[in-house]
Amino acid sequence: MKTSTVFIILLSIIIAGVLFASNVSLKKEYEKIDLDDVFKNYVSVDSEPYSILSISGSNGYPIEIVQKDTNAIKVLRSRLEHFKSLVKNDTLFIEFTGSNISMQQSFLSTTPSGIVIHKNNLSGIIATNTHQKVNGFKTEHLTLKLKGDSFLELKNCNAQTLSILMEDESHLQFLEHNITDSISLKMAHTSVANLNDITFKKVHPVLSDSVALVLSKDVFKNLLNN
Amino acid sequence: MNYSTLSLLIKRQCKEHYKTYVTGLLVLLILLIFMFLVVHQWKDSFSGAVQNGVFVIGLFIAGGVFSNAMFGEFSSPQSGMWLLSVPAKASEKVVSSIVISTVFFLLVYVITFYIADFFYLLFAGSLNFESFLNPFENGFYQFFFIYLIFNGLMLLGSVIFNKNSLIKMLLTIAVLFILLNYLNGLLLSLLIPEATIVSSIAFDSFLFSHHGENVKVFLSDSINFYNALFVRIILPIALWVLVWLKLKEKEI
Numbered sequence: 001m002k003t004s005t006v007f008i009i010l011l012s013i014i015i016a017g018v019l020f021a022s023n024v025s026l027k028k029e030y031e032k033i034d035l036d037d038v039f040k041n042y043v044s045v046d047s048e049p050y051s052i053l054s055i056s057g058s059n060g061y062p063i064e065i066v067q068k069d070t071n072a073i074k075v076l077r078s079r080l081e082h083f084k085s086l087v088k089n090d091t092l093f094i095e096f097t098g099s100n101i102s103m104q105q106s107f108l109s110t111t112p113s114g115i116v117i118h119k120n121n122l123s124g125i126i127a128t129n130t131h132q133k134v135n136g137f138k139t140e141h142l143t144l145k146l147k148g149d150s151f152l153e154l155k156n157c158n159a160q161t162l163s164i165l166m167e168d169e170s171h172l173q174f175l176e177h178n179i180t181d182s183i184s185l186k187m188a189h190t191s192v193a194n195l196n197d198i199t200f201k202k203v204h205p206v207l208s209d210s211v212a213l214v215l216s217k218d219v220f221k222n223l224l225n226n
Numbered sequence: 227m228n229y230s231t232l233s234l235l236i237k238r239q240c241k242e243h244y245k246t247y248v249t250g251l252l253v254l255l256i257l258l259i260f261m262f263l264v265v266h267q268w269k270d271s272f273s274g275a276v277q278n279g280v281f282v283i284g285l286f287i288a289g290g291v292f293s294n295a296m297f298g299e300f301s302s303p304q305s306g307m308w309l310l311s312v313p314a315k316a317s318e319k320v321v322s323s324i325v326i327s328t329v330f331f332l333l334v335y336v337i338t339f340y341i342a343d344f345f346y347l348l349f350a351g352s353l354n355f356e357s358f359l360n361p362f363e364n365g366f367y368q369f370f371f372i373y374l375i376f377n378g379l380m381l382l383g384s385v386i387f388n389k390n391s392l393i394k395m396l397l398t399i400a401v402l403f404i405l406l407n408y409l410n411g412l413l414l415s416l417l418i419p420e421a422t423i424v425s426s427i428a429f430d431s432f433l434f435s436h437h438g439e440n441v442k443v444f445l446s447d448s449i450n451f452y453n454a455l456f457v458r459i460i461l462p463i464a465l466w467v468l469v470w471l472k473l474k475e476k477e478i
Binding site (some may be wrong): 002003004007008011014015018019020022023024025026027028029030033035040041066076077083097098099102104157188 | 227270275278363364365396409410413414417418421428429430431433434436439441442444445446449453456461464467468472473474475
């Protein structure tokens with residue numbers, strides 16, 4: 001038998017052996033998974049205390065931010081390599097890299113959340129080119145700064161004062177039912193804010209460039225009365 | 227192994243084929259620019275990491291053709307005889323081909339890609355340093371290691387098959403890839419019969435469905451390190467050794 005033939009047979013056996021060994025190892029990892037755990041696809045990441053969240057990177061995977069008593073950061077296991085975090089002063093900086101998708105695809109996204117953040121309280125969120133889903137926050141004051149191609153969905157939030165600063169092509173959308181006493185709304189460039197699902201008493205808009213506001217009839221009347 | 231012979235072999239390869247290489251380089255540049263134009267024209271259909279996509283497609287098309295041409299002399303008996311009679315060891319001929327089709331090729335390919343990327347960004351109006359593709363971001367560099375395996379297979383193809391070696395080897399690679407995936411899926415389903423396996427990547431991970439939710443299973447870090455070592459280093463070297471053995475047998 002030729003040396004090369006012997007070598008091919010040996011190599012094939014080694015490849016099959018390594019394949020078998022890695023699949024046995026994958027089985028062990030599979031057995032470790034708690035199938036009843038809601039976050040079985042996620043890995044917990046530790047962080048120092050913070051009250052402001054600054055997220056930058058890509059909008060390929062949404063970032064879910066939910067008010068909960070326990071503070072936790074969970075990163076989708078397959079995206080762990082794309083996650084970097086650092087706490088400076090009172091701000092948690094998260095860099096979540098990856099590929100970008102169009103804003104239209106962001107609206108229709110059914111992609112699972114790349115990061116799930118549980119936090120008892122937040123005073124501000126700064127987003128640069130990322131897609132956030134903020135849910136159930138009840139706080140006195142909340143500042144939202146959106147830059148680049150950021151898209152932020154705010155659902156069932158209740159803040160006494162809400163400061164919103166939007167730049168570039170960022171997009172803000174209120175969903176379900178949000179309540180605030182006062183909104184400070186500063187928009188520039190071609191940013192878009194959908195104020196359909198928010199109840200407010202006062203609004204202080206500072207609008208420039210070619211910004212767009214989406215309003216329901218009630219919100220429009222409320223805005224005229226201000 | 228004699229380094230001066232190695233250097234002479236590399237010079238011979240470049241001198242004998244420089245016209246083909248220059249033409250190929252121009253074709254590569256045009257191909258990359260064309261691919262960038264396509265993704266720009268239909269940008270709604272090509273969202274995401276388009277630069278990464280173009281880089282990988284260009285790398286494997288150009289790299290496949292180039293690596294396969296390393297022992298292109300075997301396509302005719304006369305030139306094949308001439309190559310075998312070149313006064314150098316088979317190992318030196320193989321190493322010189324590996325150096326040209328990996329180190330030199332990757333260097334030239336990366337430069338050509340960035341020239342095309344520059345024109346694309348200029349055309350798209352988003353020319354700035356941050357917009358250029360960073361191959362070391364998000365683990366993208368692993369494609370360079372996959373290229374090494376591909377290079378080994380293509381070199382092997384150019385030694386084994388005398389006629390139409392490119393097509394024959396590409397078909398062989400496709401069959402091997404399908405077989406590997408089938409074997410991997412079969413092994414996983416035998417080892418974990420209770421899991422509904424959706425997809426799997428050999429030596430890396432698998433995805434299973436649990437009550438409609440897809441759950442991904444990865445190797446532990448330590449096992450992953452050894453697997454990466456095997457796939458990225460040992461496997462390409464083994465393929466290059468096989469190329470050397472096949473060339474030696476041709477000499478006999």
